[in-house]
Amino acid sequence: MPNVVSIELEAQEVAWEFAPGRSIPGFAYNGEVPGPAIEANVGDTIEARLTNNLPEATMVHWHGIRLPAEMDGTGAVQRAVEPGETFTYRFVVPDAGTFWYHSHHNETEQIERGLYGPLIVRGADEPKLDRERVLLLDDLKLDVEGNVSPFGDSHEHHAGREGEIRLVNGRQEPELELAGGQIERWRIVNAANTKYVRLSIGGRPFSIIGTDGGLLSEPREATEVLVTPGERVELAVGPFDEGESVQIEGLPYDRGQGESEQEQFATVRVGATAPSRVTSSGSPSHIEPLANADSEPTRTIDMKALMHGGHAQRDDPVKVGELQIWELVNETGSDHPFHLHGFFFQVVEVDGEPPPVVSWEDTVNVPKKSRVRIAWLADNRPGQWMYHCHILEHHAMGMMAHFEVVP
Numbered sequence: 001m002p003n004v005v006s007i008e009l010e011a012q013e014v015a016w017e018f019a020p021g022r023s024i025p026g027f028a029y030n031g032e033v034p035g036p037a038i039e040a041n042v043g044d045t046i047e048a049r050l051t052n053n054l055p056e057a058t059m060v061h062w063h064g065i066r067l068p069a070e071m072d073g074t075g076a077v078q079r080a081v082e083p084g085e086t087f088t089y090r091f092v093v094p095d096a097g098t099f100w101y102h103s104h105h106n107e108t109e110q111i112e113r114g115l116y117g118p119l120i121v122r123g124a125d126e127p128k129l130d131r132e133r134v135l136l137l138d139d140l141k142l143d144v145e146g147n148v149s150p151f152g153d154s155h156e157h158h159a160g161r162e163g164e165i166r167l168v169n170g171r172q173e174p175e176l177e178l179a180g181g182q183i184e185r186w187r188i189v190n191a192a193n194t195k196y197v198r199l200s201i202g203g204r205p206f207s208i209i210g211t212d213g214g215l216l217s218e219p220r221e222a223t224e225v226l227v228t229p230g231e232r233v234e235l236a237v238g239p240f241d242e243g244e245s246v247q248i249e250g251l252p253y254d255r256g257q258g259e260s261e262q263e264q265f266a267t268v269r270v271g272a273t274a275p276s277r278v279t280s281s282g283s284p285s286h287i288e289p290l291a292n293a294d295s296e297p298t299r300t301i302d303m304k305a306l307m308h309g310g311h312a313q314r315d316d317p318v319k320v321g322e323l324q325i326w327e328l329v330n331e332t333g334s335d336h337p338f339h340l341h342g343f344f345f346q347v348v349e350v351d352g353e354p355p356p357v358v359s360w361e362d363t364v365n366v367p368k369k370s371r372v373r374i375a376w377l378a379d380n381r382p383g384q385w386m387y388h389c390h391i392l393e394h395h396a397m398g399m400m401a402h403f404e405v406v407p
């Protein structure tokens with residue numbers, strides 16, 4: 001039976017203690033960073049009443065949820081919620097997966113200050129691992145005095161905003177306790193403004209079991225996975241041996257700003273061994289490919305032109321039920337994570353090569369000097385939608401476009 005999941009979200013200023021004894025003036029939902037975990041089952045209705053007690057306007061975007069256009073939380077479909085006002089978001093969650101909600105207004109500052117939280121939707125036949133964790137990765141840019149670095153200098157406009165403080169669930173490089181011998185399901189969200197995370201768990205093998213739009217057809221073994229801003233991955237992690245200590249880290253990656261340093265996000269400490277009760281990896285969710293490699297693009301999106309647009313642009317309408325094959329062309333010298341609102345797509349090819357598995361995504365990295373071809377189908381949710389670069393500073397600079405889905 002579908003339920004109504006009701007939640008009050010109060011956006012407010014808070015002293016965000018990101019490390020013991022260290023706080024910054026943050027913005028938070030219900031006084032916590034990240035905001036409360038919203039959990040629902042497929043088919044449930046979420047009713048989230050936002051009260052804005054911030055000193056500035058805000059809006060909530062439900063990243064990855066296939067909801068009606070008017071609930072998407074962007075300036076194209078609603079008036080910003082002014083200080084003292086309330087707005088109720090109401091929508092059904094049709095897909096199982098790891099999603100997140102975050103501010104979509106002055107977001108370079110509001111998300112950096114903490115306005116984000118996880119939204120978990122469960123299906124009928126989920127993999128049964130020993131334990132589940134949600135890990136929201138983030139970073140924080142402070143100045144030499146330890147205050148929030150000022151927003152929007154010209155370097156940030158181009159390079160994005162990256163900080164030296166690495167956070168997991170709002171805390172700087174925390175320690176996670178894990179039982180030996182167990183296999184956990186980790187739902188990982190990259191909530192950073194700009195930081196790319198080439199995620200490694202001490203170089204240990206893990207299984208990628210899901211992406212933005214839910215579970216893969218079958219797990220894929222890996223020792224690293226790139227998680228760009230906005231993206232999610234789900235991993236089956238472990239087992240580890242009692243007494244081990246393993247780092248959750250970001251490996252060096254060059255997104256066009258030179259190779260980054262290896263960075264630590266958290267430490268996993270393995271405690272006493274506990275029996276593993278893993279019995280089922282769930283029923284595989286077969287994903288039917290929407291297109292093959294020789295499907296001709298119906299539209300080309302030139303990310304360089306988009307980046308230099310400098311203001312909100314309008315793209316052609318999309319007709320409900322008409323297969324979209326979009327060629328994302330990135331001739332710039334930097335990677336850009338492309339985010340489509342409200343719909344999932346499949347990656348058909350990257351520079352002519354098909355991806356290792358078919359998956360549902362709402363955010364995909366378009367590497368520098370590369371082309372990524374995606375396929376998607378608009379189901380019957382007409383209205384105003386958008387796509388943009390999920391490097392928030394690029395989005396704010398105008399690396400975005402609106403388009404209408406028409407019946």
Ligand SMILES: [Cu+2]
Binds near residue numbers: 335391394
């Ligand atoms: Cu970008």
